[in-house]
Amino acid sequence: MPVVDVMIRDLEKLLGRNLSVDEIEKYLPMLKCEIEEIEEETVYYEATHDRPDLFSTEGLARALKGLLEIEKGLRKFNVSREKVELYNYGPSYRPFVLGAVVRNLNLDEEAVRQIMNLQERLHVTYCRNRRKVSIGVYDLDTIKPPIYYKAVDPREVSFTPLEETEPMTLEDILSKTEKGREYRHLVEGKAKYPLLVDSEGRVLSFPPIINSEDTKVTENTRNVFIDVTGIDLESMLDVITIVTTSIAERGSPEEIVLVVVHMKSADKLSPRLEPFKQVLELELVEKLSGVKMSRETIVDCLEKMRHGVIPLSAEKLEVYVSPYRIDVLHPVDLVEDVLMAYDYDRIEPEYLPPTASGKISPIEIISRKVRDIMIGLGFQEVANYMMSNPDTLVKKMRLEERVVEVLNPKLEKYTALRNWILPQVLEVLSRNKKAGYPVKVFEVGDVAIIDETKDVKARIERHLAAAVASPEVTMTDALVLCKSLFMTLGLDYSLAEENHRSFIEGRCAKILVNGKKVGILGEIHPEVLVSFELETPVAALEIDLTSILEILA
Secondary structure, rough: OOOOEEEEHHHHHOOOOOHHHHHHHHHHHHHHHHEEEEEOEEEEEEEEOHHHHHHHHHHHHHHHHHHHOOOOOOOOOOEEEEEEEEEEEEEOOEEEEEEEEEEEEOOOOHHHHHHHHHHHHHHOOOOOOOEEEEEEEHHHHHOOOOOEEEEEEEOOOEEEEEOOOOOOOOOHHHHHHHHHHHHHHHHHOOOOEEEOOOOOEEEOEEOOOOOEEEHHHOOOOOOOEEEEEHHHHHHHHHHHHHHHHHEEEEEEEEEEEEEEEOOOOOOEEEOOOOOOEEEEEEEHHHHHOOOOHHHHHHHHHHHHHOOOEEEOOOOOEEEEEEEOOOOOOOOOHHHHHHHHHHHHHHHOOOOOOEEEEEEEEHHHHHHHHHHHHHOOOOOOOOOOOOEEOHHHHHHHOOOOOOEEEEOOEEOOEEEEOOOOOOHHHHHOOOOOHHHOOOOOEEEEEEEEOOOOOOOEEEEEEEEEEEEEEOOOEEEEHHHHHHHHHHHHOOOOOOOEOOOOOOOEEEEEEEEEEEEEEEEEEEEEEEHHHOOOOOOOOOEEEEEEEHHHHHHHH
């Protein structure tokens, strides 16, 4: 979660009243803002990812006005009848642009810092490090609308980037500026680069990389133009609404001007300022929280959270939610707001009568016992994520089989659920080659096996995987380990020859208990060792503890 720092005097300025430390410590947690530190004149707090409207002083002050009953109910913004035009001729790989204007601002050094910090916190979180959405804020009085979003040759356009003194081409910006080097991957290799210019050809920015020095916002700025560009129009509408309504809190009073974006398919109006409606059934509050409240109390709590409320009947309320509250998706979210404004500390805990005695799961009992045995045999326990990838689980192990894969993975390293643990144990050995030999490691954990008979098409098993790496290691080491383990468990087992592509042919065996295969052991194949950059022989085993537990039952 992003850490937000706000100056208390700036917060008090926006609130219009003084704020005590006790009030800060009471009300910020009611907004799910976890206070990290209060240091002299600055408050540091963690804001949850679902409340980006609290990423700056402006949004925090707006929310606190409700809880402090300075200004309850829906925040209504002053919207001009005018419109500013923005024409979209941007590149296909970053096809969308939106805009907004806020006039009559009263800024100082801290206000400018908060506006910039709001952009960066949104960039890092909601905007996926500018890949999904990027934001720009400009001094409107330095440009002349209409605004144009273009795709241009990176060698033919130059301007002075923010905090620089000399003009540069777009190509040079990617290599000569800090932001260019950090975000060049978003545009590099494309024939055309995005550019935002006004009607006289003055450059506003090179999105999503950097703004122009000539249009930057300062303490003297009174009117701003805001743009967002990106690949997800719905997310862009959320972002520009949050930025616009936050900056508008600096108005005296504010005037928001909507921007008409002329797109190829249809025109689009931004930002989104109309509140959206939710219907809240009063009984849902008691059903979810166990707290019985009157309708008046619920209405008061909702208004403290800056919602507009109209009673529909004795049992229902029509709630108007501000467009910057992108976290409110369901009536359940409104119940949460009611409880936060009511104050969780006021809720008396109720202890439920015991209905059943708890006990440790049998699989955990055998897992603990196996861990103790392995440690007693001189092995070091390791822990890996259940997430892995087909390259590690299958390709490097010389196999061709299916694994449970993630539909929309966030990281290339974690795209599938592991179907066995041994590949990750080999990764651990690979990362610890300098530790000295022998290296003896094990892991007990869950794996996911494709099983078409299950409703989710997979089943979860608990496995043990262990490996020994040493220049002198042989199949015998795996056999000795297996014998020691099963003797300690008090189980009889047998071995049978097995052909498995991850192990050396003739030096691999399956482990049988009561005639059922419960595992495999052997010497790891040289090609597998090369794949994991291991330079010494490895003997290993993997055992299905779930199957052993079923046999013992």
